[in-house]
Amino acid sequence: MADNANELNKCIQCGTCSASCFSGRVTALNTRKILMEHIAKKRSLGEFDTVWFCVTCYACQERCPRGIPLTDILISARNELVKEKGLPGRLKNAFKSLQENSALVPAKNEHIALRKELGLELYHSQFVDSARNEVGEIVRKYVGGIIK
Numbered sequence: 001m002a003d004n005a006n007e008l009n010k011c012i013q014c015g016t017c018s019a020s021c022f023s024g025r026v027t028a029l030n031t032r033k034i035l036m037e038h039i040a041k042k043r044s045l046g047e048f049d050t051v052w053f054c055v056t057c058y059a060c061q062e063r064c065p066r067g068i069p070l071t072d073i074l075i076s077a078r079n080e081l082v083k084e085k086g087l088p089g090r091l092k093n094a095f096k097s098l099q100e101n102s103a104l105v106p107a108k109n110e111h112i113a114l115r116k117e118l119g120l121e122l123y124h125s126q127f128v129d130s131a132r133n134e135v136g137e138i139v140r141k142y143v144g145g146i147i148k
Helices: 002-008 016-020 031-040 049-053 059-063 070-085 089-101 109-117 129-146
Strands: none
Touching: 002 031, 016 031, 016 059, 031 070, 049 070, 059 070, 089 129
């Protein structure tokens, strides 16, 4: 993070990052505020729960007039957080659900039965054992060690 700290000091608080942020339109993510408080108050990026709201679209980074690698810095902060503290409970629960159900919101058994009864296609990975198992394997492979 040392190299990133120097990059963050280039910030002129123009607000382009926040104005460009797709996630910030629907979540509490405010990239400019995080950067301001990180620089001015020396708060760790890990102190901001909202770093998890970044969807890594790179819009802020591409548009930053100072060329600050904002998305890369947020990803780095999240990686450090996971190493130090693990995933926050919400994300841990989300990955557990993906691993077990291949979906964040699992289908109800009665809905699956109704689809079968009506002759509707079981198109989602939740409905197809091989696909559900594949999604579970992918989650286990990439995040299994941090969701236990």
